[in-house]
Amino acid sequence: MFADVAGSTAMYENMGDDLARERISKALNTLISITRRHNGKLVKTIGDEILVYFSDIDMAVYAAKAIQETMEDDRSPETIGVSIRIGMQYGSAILESDDIFGDTVNVAARVAGMAKARQILCTQEIAFMVNNPELSNNMRPYDRLRVKGRNEQLDVYLFGWEQEGDITAMATASSFTNPARYEQAKNLTLKYAGKPHNIKTDTMSYILGRGKDCELVVKGDLISRYHSKIEHRRGKFIITDQSTNGTFIHTSEGQDVFLRREEFTLFGSGHISLGKKVDLNDENVIHFHCE
DSSP states (O other): OEEEEETHHHHHHHHOHHHHHHHHHHHHHHHHHHHHHTTOEEEEEETTEEEEEOSOHHHHHHHHHHHHHHHHHOOOTTTTTOEEEEEEOOSOOEEETTEEESHHHHHHHHHHHHOOTTOEEEEHHHHHHOOOHHHHTTEEEEEEEOOTTOSSOEEEEEEOOSOGGGSOOOBOOSGGGOGGGSOOOOOEEEEETTEEEEEOTTOSOEEEESSTTSSEEOOOTTOOTTOEEEEEETTEEEEEEOSSSOEEEEETTSOEEEESSOEEEEOSEEEEEESSOOOTTOTTOEEEEEO
């Protein structure tokens, strides 16, 4: 995790070196204290940011959430007006001479560079691996990051730490996507290649894609490794696209929906196609039925 003070240059210009440095220092001390309470290990302080690593993904996200909530509510004169931006990545790293190195660290720095003040950004790996529904339900597709040496772009997610009413919904805006229109769904069945796959209400993350570790492996040139995610949230089955080419849905009511880093409430029955328009003659089309 990289967490840094947003707009520190402007603080030095507007407040003067001494006062700005004092406020930034106190803010970083607060960040360090919070990460340590969540079992984070401080690697180093770099100017106006800290680098921390965790051995537990949920604790890392909770620490990021606590940082933003603390800075938002802090009314002390030393830190008032200080905003933090956070970027995180999951993976292996090299610990050497009290420092940390490797691709994971570099990607985390790039993700932090994308973040704006008061934002928490993380990679798809973290968004998919968090265990607590309180965390996974607040992950939203945000953007893509091109990394040198990798063929595919990395999917970046925004963790919505604010109150639900302050989080921008990323669903397709039309009347038939309104979850209030349908009763709570108790079961979702996907039928692919002639085989049914039942998704229960306790499902937190059901991944569709060509990756071997996906719950439903679907092959195809236009299909991403982790193409779409289905989860049960607030009585609804929600499908979220995080692919390069998008997710296409055709409902039994005749509506055609295209998702690109958006989410959609599945209802009734219909068909899902990964990466291209729904073609009922395509062997990779998935039939869905909610009840």
